[in-house]
Amino acid sequence: MTRYQHLAMLLEQRIEQGLYRSGERLPSVRALSSEHGVSISTVQQAYHVLETRRLIMPQPRSGYFVAPRKATLPMPELTRPAQRPVEITQWESVLELFNSCPDNRTFNFGGGSPDIHQSSVKPLWKVMSRFCQRQDERVLNYGDMYGVHELREQIARLALDSGCQLTKDEIVITTGCQEALFVAVRAICAPGDIVAVESPTFPGTLQLLRGLGIKVIEIPTCAITGISLDALRLALEQWPVKALLLVPTCNNPLGFCMPDEYKQALVTLAQQFELAIIEDDAYGELAYDYPRPRTVKSFDDDGRVLLCSSFSKTIAPGLRVGWIAPGRYLERVLHMKYISTGYTVSHTQLAVAEFIAQGHYQPHLRRMRAQYKANLGVFTCHVREYFPDGICVSRPQGGFLMWIELPEYFDSLRLNRAVKLAGIQIAAGSLFSAAGKYRNCIRLNYALPFTQETQQGLRIVGDAVEKLLDEYESGDGVAQRLMTLE
């Protein structure tokens, strides 16, 4: 990132955070130049960028002003899913979302990929290639069923940051977080069992439960504090729930971090109802605040929490390096892991362990956290700019996923089809519910640095939303809506 881009990003954040308010005069070019120790022309370039993005306006002979803005976007309210166990459907749409072939012409707001292009990830390439040049036998051999022990040691050390005391022997490496979740559910549940989840929930999780013949009960979830413990208690009183599967830190898709006292209360509730907790912490290290929030696992004193995570969101998903700390379920988890894939690929495990050991991981995390946080500001600005009034937008506290709620009658699958023609992919909200809720929502990925293409992409999505809303209002949409309800 060049200096002026960096400065523009900084100013954009300040505008987003309300430090410079709508209509307010911005600092003079000279003042900014001396504040940031950059040249006059750098400041001018930065202002030019913001002007192009319609975030600021030049006033002849007076300098730059923050452009008049719509009011801050409200957040989604507590979700209200059906409060009974349901079967999960929709595999086809999920397949479409996850299997859209990588295509350079497609602007992908839909997927869950992190940014893998920043310089802080580069040492990984060297580490990987060195294992091959050295012809390290472990790359080709079966290895240890628990996974590479150097990696498990590093993970145990990292877990201290989230308040967890783990040893390497309590950790099993898996093929991504998906396998961690899969073996966790299989270790605890049988077909026909009921599992509670946050609502909305990551489609991969729902499909996993569906594939295992498990029913889910979706629990109302707040976009700030996470799953409603009251609602969860009600569900536990009413149904024989076997396990709770949740993403309490940097939630996918809502972005919240459940407060510590809620996490503690959750563990107490679980103990009361003999509930196992499967904690998906894949985004946990990407919380914008440092030190990172504690895991639910860190409050667990009787081994009922199965902590699942991976380096897919923090380093790169193609490595397929995930892990699970299954507490009292260790033996069953190991058995389930063995029968589903045998061993986990060694090369990427060795590489990640070395990447961490050489001290590259923490700087990389810091950089990515800062980037995602900055992107969030810019993204929110542009969503506010390009999307019609009356929408709610999540305020993620980590990660790189944003949840947008449109008017209740809106159909995001139609939106998906509309923007696909322009080479854009979004994640339709209905995939995030077993019972077909959230048709009126979409999830956007803001991992990549904001470019003109991003801006244009967002504008296209916003325009398409507006057009569809107009159709609904003019009546065309009513017919369409009735059709989709049939």
Added chain:
Amino acid sequence: MTRYQHLAMLLEQRIEQGLYRSGERLPSVRALSSEHGVSISTVQQAYHVLETRRLIMPQPRSGYFVAPRKATLPMPELTRPAQRPVEITQWESVLELFNSCPDNRTFNFGGGSPDIHQSSVKPLWKVMSRFCQRQDERVLNYGDMYGVHELREQIARLALDSGCQLTKDEIVITTGCQEALFVAVRAICAPGDIVAVESPTFPGTLQLLRGLGIKVIEIPTCAITGISLDALRLALEQWPVKALLLVPTCNNPLGFCMPDEYKQALVTLAQQFELAIIEDDAYGELAYDYPRPRTVKSFDDDGRVLLCSSFSKTIAPGLRVGWIAPGRYLERVLHMKYISTGYTVSHTQLAVAEFIAQGHYQPHLRRMRAQYKANLGVFTCHVREYFPDGICVSRPQGGFLMWIELPEYFDSLRLNRAVKLAGIQIAAGSLFSAAGKYRNCIRLNYALPFTQETQQGLRIVGDAVEKLLDEYESGDGVAQRLMTLE
């Protein structure tokens, strides 16, 4: 391998094959020298090697003679497992076998690892490292849920050798053959269902079925022609068998290749009983005869065969690159694969595709086939030499696994414990049966080139067998035997 080692190996094979018979005079040093175009001293060194191994004896002034030998070892007879569906147990012993930490002091006859040290595998290192040096983005990205398409194209091309017409879109890449088998079973069976298997059967398969709550019926199997079709028909008439899971080519552990006409008859039988066939072909490309035998899949005309394989035995297990061609079950298999691990690691997929595309795979296969075939001869000689009389030994037609049947009352778990003290691991036969058969059998891995350590290891195993048999006969063993029966 040096010239004299090569020559020694060749002579050993001839002795094993009976071309030079017990007590017969071997060709003179001069004759061999001119036959093979090697120096006199090379022949002398080769003869010296064989002499050290007690395979030949020098007679002063007469040359070398083949050492007096025990009669050729008989093969195991048709197995007779319990002919009813049973539950599978023994996870702990399997765990012990598979998870014995790699230890250089351990001589591992027990595992299923191929030889990954030969020069023909070296280009793979270059290929792998080049993807990292080029910083190929596909290594870090999620990629295609079906797997890397270049690899699927290569696999489709290779499948022609086994008589299969496949397109890349009919193939899904998996995390080793284990995941292929896992998703195959999950795509077809529910807990409580019955699956038929060969008897003995690879422990990984049995544990997989156990973990999925499936009952198995073990079908009598011939060490030459494979599963008994008559016995299979009887089982199908009597029980609602959902699928047949088998390793018909270069069987693990018996080493047979089921003849083509049996494979054809099997498909016909399956059609008659609406049976799905899960074909594990992981060792298929290592058949000693070229061209390789056809797969059962190649006789399948209505998509009921799910062909599973991997590059774990042919290139290296640590790559975790397997695949499945699931016929009519494609969509369900894809769903099951997605929920268990999401995506498969890209780097090793790309590397294997490139390794094949650059033309390294076929020469590598030829080399490994030749090595394993030669090793088999030497191994068999030494087993005959060091093991007591009255044993039966399989005659593998491919792969690198040998099955030895000891007297009926022998307990291979005791043998395992005995040789472990000497740093040697074997695979106890009882792991290969759901119903606890084959306690009197062991499986040995002969993948690595025969060295003095191998020889010594085999001698230790043979001595331990002899000692245990003596104990049984002297009565000590009877008490022990009664104890294990309790």
